[in-house]
Amino acid sequence: MSTSTTSPVAAPGVDRPPRLRRRSSAEASEERAAYVFLAPWFIGMLFTVIPFGVSLYLAFTNYNLLQSPALVGLENFTRVFEDPKAETSARVTLTYTFLSVPISMVSALAVAMLLNKGVRGLKFYRSIFYLPSLIGASVAIVMLWRSIFGYGGIVNSFLGFFGIEGPGWVTDPDWALVTLVTLGVWSFGASMVIFLAGLRQIPVMFYEAASVDGAGWWRQFRSITVPLLSPVIFFNLVLGLIGSLQTFTQGFVFSGGTGGPAESTLFFNLYLYQQGFQRFDMGYASALAWVMFIVIAFFTALNFLVSKWWVFYDD
């Protein structure tokens, strides 16, 4: 940064581009201070940006942490697409995401709309609904889930009370993932709080005018709430997708690290962990990570593209 020196020596504008005004010493020292304040962040970025490149390199190698990486070309990537377990784990993750994200978003919006009607005890309700989202991915709660849905757990006793014989939520491969979806939905509180904040920015007069014009509840919801809330819906959707595609702890704790029963809770990240940190196949795990990155980038980009059609910014 040679231009930011405090040197008071005048350098007339002959040999520099005319737009570069000479900086005062105060400006220069402010700039220096900014870089000092940003120094930790710069180093932190190195810990992100360099690994980002390195992981792409590793994806084209065989690497077990002990020997140096050996280039193998596209082998790891072709292996991803031929590996039935990789396919299974991708299916598990996508199924989980496409079930839990929409259901929890609809629940979050519905509860936020109820709370926005001016309910006595709003703060109490809001706290109760928000709490689970803080602990939903903790080991204690996943173990709790396994117990209450498990054999003899309260869920099946409750269903039995109505004469329904509940499935083996934990042991049946068809139901284990559904059990984890219910846990994901239970943690809808964070997006509910964001929805509630968004709803509060919609002027009441819009609804008043609409009902004077004879618009019913559904019409008001479609023509006022959804368009004006669309930036918030979009935000929750993007973050919900990214978060849920990276699910790990739930699958790991629920299945004791195996992804069972019958690989039904083998989340993509769990499989990546098994390949990278149990089998030390770091090259293959990097390829898995990049496939996941591309899938997440694809969904995020798709979201942003489609958003042009339905997300409405009023400024």
Place this chain on the structure above:
Amino acid sequence: MTDTTLTRGLRSAKDRLRGVEAYQEELSGTPRTRFLRHVVLVGVGLVMLYPLLWMLSASFKPSAKVFADSNLVPSQVELGNYAAGWSALEHPFQLYLVNSLILAVLNIVGNLLSCSMAAYAFSRLRFRGRKTLFAAMLGTMLLPAHVVLIPQYVIFAKLGWVNTYLPLTVPAFLATNAFFVFLLVQFMRALPMELQDAAKIDGCGPYRTYWKVIMPLTVPAMATVAIFTFISSWNDFFGPLLYLTDSDLFTVPLALRQFMSAEGASDWGPMFAMSVVSLLPVVAFFFIGQRYLLNGIATTGMK
């Protein structure tokens, strides 16, 4: 556009806002719909709370009766679960609690310092490349953590940091949590620029302004960051699972997991007792800081 139309526009916007707030206070709907609304909310609230209450109750039941006794109030209170759980694992449970606490405190200090420094530079100082760097910072928020996981592990392994707390704490001192930087930037931007000009006239440089003017005013946002950091560090399972192998370094989540074997057979009473112990700090922090937490999470969805 003249000044008068502008001020009129402003005034009407203000009136409208006031109208919104007044509306929030009043309860809408007939008594019957208000009642139904509460019925639905209480129902949802019970579903949200029931699993937690059930766990609390199970922690006081004898292991054999955890599933047989379906009452929330145990027919036979068994306090021994807590003592049994405390010493059920290789080390006494307080070791894991202290380990988790050490990590949480270091992460809080690291995030508060490094994220506020970056946020101060982004929101309050002029320098070249500010917009580009800020965009890069926001971009890292969308980057899935697992893409950089393996090289980071390799770097930490080469540095000899595996099986120490360094991989779990050093990143916090390097402002790697873009969400917190963003939150603090949003907050600091809202502080009036005149404060800084006044400080400058009084002879404060950028460093003193940061420490004496901006930091004290940022306390509410810092509280948000501190509480979020505590909860996420306390709950973190993946990081410790990856980097810690010696059981005397284990954190609470790693220890808890040992209660549950892959087959699912467990000593239920002690397991739930220690689950309750592991959640208590989070729930306590939640109730102390819920105002900060709820505001923090609500502002993330706004522009």
